[in-house]
Amino acid sequence: MVRLAEILERTESLIERLHNTKRNNRIILNPDYLDDEKLPEEERTSVLREIFNRNIREKQLTRLAQHLTPILDGCHPPSLMIFGPTGSGKTATLLHFLSIFQKVSAKRGKLLRYAYIDLSSPKTYFSALNELARSMDDSLRRYRKGIPVSLMQDRIVNCLLDFKGFFCLLIDEADNIKPNADEFLTFLGKTLPRKVNCRIVLIMLTNRLDWEKTMDPRILSFLKKSDLIFEPYDAADLLEILKLRVEKALDTDKVDQGALNKIAAYASHETGDARRAVELLVKAVKVAEETSGRLTEIEVDKASMTLEIDKTEELIKTLASQQRLTLISCYKALGSNPKKKLSTGQVYQSYASLCESDGVRPLTQRRLSDMISFLDLYGLINARVISHGRYGKTREISGALPFELINRLLELKEHPS
DNA sequence: CATCCACAGGAAAACGCGGTTG
DNA sequence: CAACCGCGTTTTCCTGTGGATG
Numbered sequence: 001m002v003r004l005a006e007i008l009e010r011t012e013s014l015i016e017r018l019h020n021t022k023r024n025n026r027i028i029l030n031p032d033y034l035d036d037e038k039l040p041e042e043e044r045t046s047v048l049r050e051i052f053n054r055n056i057r058e059k060q061l062t063r064l065a066q067h068l069t070p071i072l073d074g075c076h077p078p079s080l081m082i083f084g085p086t087g088s089g090k091t092a093t094l095l096h097f098l099s100i101f102q103k104v105s106a107k108r109g110k111l112l113r114y115a116y117i118d119l120s121s122p123k124t125y126f127s128a129l130n131e132l133a134r135s136m137d138d139s140l141r142r143y144r145k146g147i148p149v150s151l152m153q154d155r156i157v158n159c160l161l162d163f164k165g166f167f168c169l170l171i172d173e174a175d176n177i178k179p180n181a182d183e184f185l186t187f188l189g190k191t192l193p194r195k196v197n198c199r200i201v202l203i204m205l206t207n208r209l210d211w212e213k214t215m216d217p218r219i220l221s222f223l224k225k226s227d228l229i230f231e232p233y234d235a236a237d238l239l240e241i242l243k244l245r246v247e248k249a250l251d252t253d254k255v256d257q258g259a260l261n262k263i264a265a266y267a268s269h270e271t272g273d274a275r276r277a278v279e280l281l282v283k284a285v286k287v288a289e290e291t292s293g294r295l296t297e298i299e300v301d302k303a304s305m306t307l308e309i310d311k312t313e314e315l316i317k318t319l320a321s322q323q324r325l326t327l328i329s330c331y332k333a334l335g336s337n338p339k340k341k342l343s344t345g346q347v348y349q350s351y352a353s354l355c356e357s358d359g360v361r362p363l364t365q366r367r368l369s370d371m372i373s374f375l376d377l378y379g380l381i382n383a384r385v386i387s388h389g390r391y392g393k394t395r396e397i398s399g400a401l402p403f404e405l406i407n408r409l410l411e412l413k414e415h416p417s
Numbered sequence: 418c419a420t421c422c423a424c425a426g427g428a429a430a431a432c433g434c435g436g437t438t439g
Numbered sequence: 440c441a442a443c444c445g446c447g448t449t450t451t452c453c454t455g456t457g458g459a460t461g
Binding site (some may be wrong): 343365366369373390 | 422423424425437
Binding site (some may be wrong): 363364366367385386387388389390391394 | 448449450451452456457458459460461
C-alpha cells in the first residue's frame with residue numbers, strides 16, 4: 001500500500017515536471033500566425049500589408065501599378081499574364097494590390113470591381129465558369145452538372161450587365177483547366193466583352209513558363225496580353241517575411257537571429273518558396289520546444305533533417321510496388337556499407353532473388369534499368385553511367401539515403417502491414 | 418590501333434485492361 | 440457477347456559505346 005502511494009506520488013511529480021518544462025520551453029505564443037489558413041480575413045490582410053510595407057515585392061508592385069494605372073484615366077489596359085514559381089507570392093501580391101487599387105480608384109471616382117477564382121485543383125470549362133459565377137454572386141449555387149454551359153455564361157453576363165466600370169478578373173493557376181482551356185479563354189477574352197458594358201481586365205497567374213506555347217495562337221492574339229514575372233524570393237526577402245512571422249507568433253526572446261538567417265538561406269537555396277520557409281520555421285520551433293527551449297541554428301538543422309526524411313519517406317510510400325522492390329533490392333545489395341558501388345547486374349540478381357522469395361514475377365533487366373534511372377531521378381539512389389573499359393560499361397549505383405531511413409525501409413519489407 | 422565487355426538505351430512488338438461498338 | 444480500339448506498361452530485339460587491355 002505504501003508503495004502504491006509512492007508510485008502515484010512519483011507519477012504526479014513527473015507530470016508536474018513535464019508540464020513545467022513544457023511551459024518554460026514554450027516559444028509559440030500565437031500559433032495562428034504560422035498558418036495562413038487559420039488566420040481571420042482582416043488579420044491576414046494586415047499581415048500582408050506589413051509584408052508589403054517592408055519593401056518586399058516592390059519591383060513587381062511597381063510594374064503592376066504601371067500596368068493598371070491607365071484605369072484611373074479611364075483607359076483600358078491589356079490583359080496581364082503573370083509567371084512565377086509556387087510560393088513566390090503571386091496570389092498574395094495581386095489580392096493585396098487589387099484591394100488597395102480599388103480604394104484608390106474609388107477616390108478618383110472610377111468604378112472598379114474584381115473577382116478572384118482559384119483553379120488550383122484542375123477544373124473543367126464548365127466548373128471554371130461556375131466558380132467564376134459564384135465569385136461574383138454569392139447567392140449562386142455550385143452545380144455539378146445538369147445546367148447547360150450557355151446558361152452559366154448568361155449568369156455571368158447578368159452579373160455584369162448593369163456595371164459600367166472596370167472589372168478585374170484574377171485567375172489563379174490559370175493553366176489548370178483540363179480538357180478545353182481554349183474555350184474558357186475565348187469566352188472571357190472575346191465573347192464576354194461584347195456582351196457587357198464594363199471593361200474587362202484579365203489577370204492570369206501561372207507557374208508554368210511554357211504555358212503560352214501550349215495555347216492556341218489565335219487566343220494569344222486577341223488576349224493582347226503583356227507579361228510580368230515574379231522571381232522567387234531571395235534570402236533577404238525571406239528573412240523579412242520570417243521576421244514578421246516571428247514577431248507575430250513567437251516569443252522573440254527565445255529566437256536567435258542566426259537561426260532565421262539559416263532558414264532563409266536554406267529556403268532560398270532550394271526554391272525561394274515562402275511557404276516552405278515558414279514550414280521549416282514551424283518545424284524548427286517545434287523541435288526547439290521539445291528540446292532546448294531556444295530556437296538556434298542547431299534546431300534549424302535538426303528540423304531540416306527531419307523534414308527531409310519525412311518527405312522522402314512520404315515519397316517511398318507512394319512508390320509503385322515494383323519501384324519499391326527495386327529500391328529495397330538496391331539497399332539490400334548495398335548492405336550497411338555506404339561507399340559500396342553496385343552494377344546493374346548485381347542489383348538485378350538481388351532483385352531476382354527478392355522476387356522469388358516474395359513470389360512475384362520479376363521484370364526484365366531492361367525494365368529494371370529504367371526503374372533505376374527513375375529512382376535516381378527522385379534522388380533515392382545515386383546512379384551514373386561509368387565505363388570500366390574492357391570490363392564493361394554499367395551504372396554505378398550507390399546509396400543516397402540516411403541510415404535511419406534505410407533501416408526502416410528494410411523493416412517495412414520484413415513486416416508488411 | 419582494334420578489340421571486346423556489360424551493359425545503356427532506342428524501337429518496335431506484345432501484352433493487359435477498361436471501355437466501346439456492331 | 441465477341442470483336443475491336445486506345446493507351447500505358449512490359450518484353451523482345453536491337454544497335455551503340457567508353458575506355459582498359461592486349
